[in-house]
Amino acid sequence: MKNRRLITLVASAAIALVSFGALACTRFIYETGANTFIVGRSMDWAEDPSTDLWSFPRGLKRDGGVGPGSVEWTSKYGSVISSFYNIATVDGMNDAGLVANALYLVESDYGDAKASGKPLISVGAWTQYALDNFSTVAEAVDALSKDPFAVVAPDLPGGKKAGGHLALADASGDSAIFEYIGGKLVIHHDRRYTVMTNSPTFDQQLAINAYWKGVNGLSFQPGTIGSADRFVRMSWSLGAAPKEKDPRLAVATAFSLIRSISVPLGLADPVKPNIAATIWRTVSDTGAGRYFFESAYSPSIFWVDLAKLKLAPGSAPARLDLSGRPILSGEVSEKFVPAEPFKFLSH
Numbered sequence: 001m002k003n004r005r006l007i008t009l010v011a012s013a014a015i016a017l018v019s020f021g022a023l024a025c026t027r028f029i030y031e032t033g034a035n036t037f038i039v040g041r042s043m044d045w046a047e048d049p050s051t052d053l054w055s056f057p058r059g060l061k062r063d064g065g066v067g068p069g070s071v072e073w074t075s076k077y078g079s080v081i082s083s084f085y086n087i088a089t090v091d092g093m094n095d096a097g098l099v100a101n102a103l104y105l106v107e108s109d110y111g112d113a114k115a116s117g118k119p120l121i122s123v124g125a126w127t128q129y130a131l132d133n134f135s136t137v138a139e140a141v142d143a144l145s146k147d148p149f150a151v152v153a154p155d156l157p158g159g160k161k162a163g164g165h166l167a168l169a170d171a172s173g174d175s176a177i178f179e180y181i182g183g184k185l186v187i188h189h190d191r192r193y194t195v196m197t198n199s200p201t202f203d204q205q206l207a208i209n210a211y212w213k214g215v216n217g218l219s220f221q222p223g224t225i226g227s228a229d230r231f232v233r234m235s236w237s238l239g240a241a242p243k244e245k246d247p248r249l250a251v252a253t254a255f256s257l258i259r260s261i262s263v264p265l266g267l268a269d270p271v272k273p274n275i276a277a278t279i280w281r282t283v284s285d286t287g288a289g290r291y292f293f294e295s296a297y298s299p300s301i302f303w304v305d306l307a308k309l310k311l312a313p314g315s316a317p318a319r320l321d322l323s324g325r326p327i328l329s330g331e332v333s334e335k336f337v338p339a340e341p342f343k344f345l346s347h
Contacts (some may be wrong), residue, residue: 078311107162111183
């Protein structure tokens, strides 16, 4: 019965991938030899999503961004984030060490938000809500499992359906995946959930990976750039990677992992139009409080030490403008300039 269930899940996952194609974002949690945790992710998209970096202080008043009925909150934690068209927060880390990564999921179904009677939140604000309000994964799971709001998901620029699943990790290595399937919130909470890609839904990703665990990864691995194959390859690579104690080598290992799974610029599949190139990569060192950023259009890496950002209550939100694809390297907190926060996707 167990094998039959596994085969069914693998088959349905394959059907989903054929039907929808596969976007190519990947997220993982790497445990270092010093018992700290580093989160890596890639952002793969059909075009440059005009990402900037932003710093948001504690004590910032927020709302869900969709007008009357929006949920309201005041940020408990400061954060550094990567924006998406400057209408959404898709990646970031807060000053408590919580890391949030939003990846595209075509199967997302948030239900009828306005008919729910709940406070509303833009899908573009979902990641920021988590970073603003929670210090640990367990805290986020406890609060969000109460389903405190309904998600509104207007179309993205270019008409693509807005939808994604959210991965959270914290400084202890805990992990959770949040998905809206069939109008209902589904939460997968386990520190073993160290890898996430895009389609299919997370339960099916786990089933596909279980199928491949019996195969020696040094001899053979599934090799396409589809999300299911990337899930399997990253899971194997993560298990095989050495747990480096030296902080510099640990970050280098995380970058080597995310680069190994990235999609080259210009690569496209006319049969699966959702497959896209890697635009940027981030590595979040929860132990050091350091957020690394690498653009596929630039030959260098830069990073932000959260302790050097102005995150105290009363500080101004600030932006690191990445338009024009500047070549940056080293620690860049001084390059953030005060700016009015972007408005979340609302129509």
